[in-house]
Amino acid sequence: MNQLEIRKLTMKFGGVTAIDGIDLSVAEGEIRGLIGPNGAGKTTLFNACSGRYPITSGEIIFGGERVHGLKPHEICRKGLVRTFQHVTLFKGFSVLKNVMVGNHLHANHSYWGSLLRTPRTRRSEAESARRAREILEFVGLGNILDREAAGLPHGHQKALGIAIALAAQPKLLLLDEPCAGMNNDESREMIDLVRRIRDTGITVMLIEHDMKVVMGLCDRITVLSFGTCIAEGTPAEVRENPEVREAYLGSQANVA
Template sequence: MIAQTQPILLSVNGVNKSFGGLQALHDVSLEIASGHIYGLIGPNGAGKTTFFNVITGLYEPDAGTFILDGKPYEPTAVHEVARTGIARTFQNIRLFGGMTALENVMVGRHVRTRQGLLGAVLRTPAERREEKEIVEHARALLDYVEIGQYAGYTARNLSYGHQRRLEIARALATEPKLLALDEPAAGMNATEKIGLRQLLEKIRNDGKTILLIEHDVKLVMGLCDRMTVLDYGKVIAAGLPQKVQKNPKVIEAYLGAGGS
């Protein structure tokens, strides 16, 4: 794990979000250091995915301030959030099932394209060069997540674990400052989880910052540098995993007797 000496990449302060009479988030604040894997955990209904949806532009917060990489940040439309530097995956896999693995990653990369619609229509030399670069970058990312041999496979025909890796590759194609992963280990077997942990450690070691929602306590505690625990939309603990794990409120709300 990395010591808390890195600059803060994302600072979130006083976030509130209500749906009718239900307050899903209440005064949620956290700071994520650059190059860390930061865990966001809690029981079902704690507000974790709502928080993800707020910072990635799916939900508009009722209150709160956001600083991303030293600059004020306002979560707006999803595509604008991706351009700003936050990419996410979802708890339920959301790939283009009829497209190839390569094409799925290329879709993510198009957030960073320079040539507009006119260039695409006219097939200008600049557009063709950029398209070649997109293909090469997509292939490199598939190799990076260790599914390069499946570039030509349609996404729906990939194994479950490989589909999860493809989602991560597509998110990385946007060149995110923050990679937000919503339960990436959900549905994985033990072998796939080991591979996922190794992949996420590699991504962190290569300088990326990850915000992780995950229900697998063993995975989270062994992988995250720091974490926040939510319960009923409120922060009940934050800090180093080994300290959070022993927090009585966390044990009562989430981990169960003994903190295991």
């Protein structure tokens, strides 16, 4: 069953066509890789799916519903959640408080309840803290709940960004370069985390430039070049595609 359907999607910015009539389907429960050279349209596609940019034409269907035209928080509430290459954290907050902020879309209290500190609000906040602790244990940060986010090393900041996204209760998680800037050990931990996320029932679609990560992690890969889809298939099929070799992989084409 396809969870995300992108049909004839076109994105134009002035006289520049960033995405030109792309068709793409993501099946429920898979890890889909999205690769291509800089300027291929990968991040623009994520921005379109998450509602950050209005689309020029086409359709974006998520869970059987049209989501193009909705505001980002409305799309997020439906379960289509994204992260960013450069993690944005509340750096003056603790690790735990950062993830509690990610719970706000599903908070069970009102503005006035928060202001007056009603019993319902206090129960909701206690539940939010409990869920945040569970998520942080899941991503491997359960032992640093009270640390300030600003002082975290790069790998922990990346994991915290994913924890915040998980707090929004995604059905499909869009990961923008989750392994960017990581050393080999951190990349292996991130690969393991992405697999565990998928094993909980969350579909994952990721942009990544590290071909070892992409080829070893993804079930299927979509390749973009100059705003169009030039190939799609399993890692083995994409690796052997001559058009992909020419457009993107180059000397990395034989990566195992």
